[in-house]
Amino acid sequence: MSGFADLPLGQQPKGRWSLKGRWIVADTEAGRHLLTDGEIVIEGGRILEIGKAGEVSAEASFNLGDVLIAPGFVDLDALSDLDTTLLGFDYHPGARKGRVWPRSYVERGPYEMYSPEELEFQKRYAFAQLLCNGITTAAPIASLFYREWGETVTEFEAAAVAAKELGLRVWLGPAYRSGGMVVEEDGTLSADFDEARGYEGLADAISFAERWQGDDLVRPMLAPDRVETCTKHLLRRTMQAADSLDCPVRLHMAQGQMEVDTVQRLHGMTAPAWLNEIGCLNARLLAPHATNATDDDLVLYRDAGVTVVHCPLVAGRHGGALQSFAKLRDMGVRLAMGTDTAPPDMVLNMVIGMAACRIVENDIASCSAANFFDAATTAGADALGRDDIGRLRVGGKADIAVFDMADQAMAPAIDPIQTLILGATGRVTRATIVDGRLSMRDGQVAGFDMAKARARAQRQFDDLVAKYPDRTWGHPPISEIFPPSYPYLTGGNHV
Template sequence: MLIKNVSILQSGHLVLGQDIRIKEGKIEQIGPELQKERGDEEIKGKGKLAIPGLVNCHTHLAMSLLRGYADDMELMPWLEEKIWPLEARLTEEDVYWGVKLGCLELIRFGITCYNDMYYFPDVTAQATKEMGLRGFISGVVFDMKPELLSQVEPFIKRWKDDELIRPAVGPHAAYTCSEETLLRAGEIADRHQAMVHMHISETWKEVDGFLLSRGKSPVEYLDSLGLLNSRLTAIHCVWLSEEDCYLLEKRKANVVSCTASNLKLASGIAPLNTLMKAGVNVCLGTDSACSNNNLSLFEDMKVTAIVQKNAYHTPAAFTAEQIWQFATENAYRAFGLNNGMSVGANADLALIDLKKPWFYPQSNIVSHLVYSMAGGVDTTIVNGRVLMQNGIIPGEEEILEKAQQRFIRLTSED
């Protein structure tokens, strides 16, 4: 595959007239006027910007079926009164089409990899693979369904050698998992060197409960169990003390901020400046389309920047370049992905149409991507395979129809 005459970013600046040759799922060459080789599929890049694919570091992708179902509620009533009762009706087919619906949205937002925790992980993995995306997939684990823990290791063994799917371990949270469950989950992750995906310190009530019952914050408690390490993606991390931040850095854990979702559920604002000063690797996730209500990292980048400026009372906090790094380089580091706009990197790319009013004047493209982007992803490529071109995704209409049918089935029992 040869992408011709496309723009790329170098040190934050737009470089025009570049060609990108892709071979066997990798970027083989980048430069001007590369010659087309026999068998090359040519993609016209004029007027477009090639970016490395974004990584959505926290989702529950099948919950795309529940978009708009339970808005305007606080987290625990939202879970206990609406989400958990409806999830009790979920079937594998519901999850299959919910994941495919979510994949459509990820592809349209230039997201080439995502980190997921939900029911029926084999179905999630299969649907993701069919759609062509990369995924770090974990089945959710909590004590109210103890049988889920026994399914974790077999799932890892089934998918550990897949090219696109990386199986992970997903203990839901410290307040929904007993110490025994957490220890067993950690042992499985250590045995397979798998990522651990976990909600941590999402609400003040959660943190206050741990301080009262155990005399420790959730972060300190998890550290006492040996669960803080470089394979942990600690999700939300809204209510952290300064000591928590430095402990996360000491153990090299990765923090995933889900700003829009946290704001919508009124859970609070994560102390990202304190985390960054401590040296923690900070990434971004959208959370589910049920609590956000979309899967756009472009929107989350802007919301994160604006909210953090206000939280720290200075517009100088969190530059566009820093926020862009959260969604790209920091995410690649967290998940060990060989991504980026460089020779030898995974051919996980998105082409963005620069002929849109929100990219003009073309003064600061990174700023426009973070603060102005309102659409325009034209092409998405993963592992050298074109998933969307000229805004067209094969099979999209069927997925939309099936997703609507599954939503009606799920909610007709209300």
């Protein structure tokens, strides 16, 4: 009998091996259950047995003690860069804080603010952070605000390699667009479009997708950036390509007032209504965030089989909330979860999502811990067309997250799902296993130095922030774009 320390980091143990723990989330033909003092047997990348400890057979057994052994989270809007939305927390409006390009920057010529090596590093760092939070499947998302235009095939080939080396299951595709928002000299917003550039981005994305068809850990996804930056023809071609590739499409929409106003001005209706009109609303679509969706929009989502990707943390930071999780659930709208911001903490998102739902509904009984746990696991898997991830079942993939129920902050403990969510942090993730391989143990990711990476990430982010005057309306200094919460003490000041 062995414990955590004997699990081989970065490897699949040989033969039949098992994990024992105080709690296991077990998925059966009769539904989802909690198993106490259970054992789960794995061979290769598959689950062979789930049962009471000692009643199953394995060549090696690892007793993890007072833990919750659960399906790894499925994150359909997974942070994959150094999150610039943190700069929008206390600094607004975004159009005057570098979140929208000024006309002067566009005319001078946008440029890449990260080197290819920095782009590769930030995805590898972000993937490691996802693993540390119990996320085993991710559909990465990154900002285009600091890019020349869209994401590149080169960086996504590197991202695919990083996912395979670190041991993370991903749906990947470079983001592309036909246009972007611009702040004019008088401070008003307008949309600029370059249709040819959008088609080039789609062609690159299709080429990338074709190369990764059939891989087990890396699957293709098409990712047009935001609905207000895409034209009708680009989206129609995207959906046609997705049908040929049999892959999901993620498109951010119904997520903010700037988008609502822009789409209304361009198309005379809401984004979901426009997509429905042009034949692009269907069950392939993953649609973060729906915080600005109307009742009619939600009906369209439901009838088309669209999956709303709920990202409560980033929505709440920007003063928004889904209206509401309970309402969409009761309507029959498909609901999954995403992180979208730092920290990429699914547990934190679940507790904020629950609180927001209960506040919006003014009803403590409107949602439960189980509702959100299912949204973060089975619902995300279903949206990707998979019944072998997001759940722990015999024959399914061994994609597992292990949470410490004996953590000193987890007291008093009650039901393990409620205890995990009430704890409000994924930092109690002790281990993350993907495809039967231990990818993360106690904050350490196989083949990746987290401490050195954290220092490098901060330097890289600081260098990016220093460039913000270039792409901020009026080009003010950093001290005006991002003033401190309180004035700094200077040499002439005394306490």
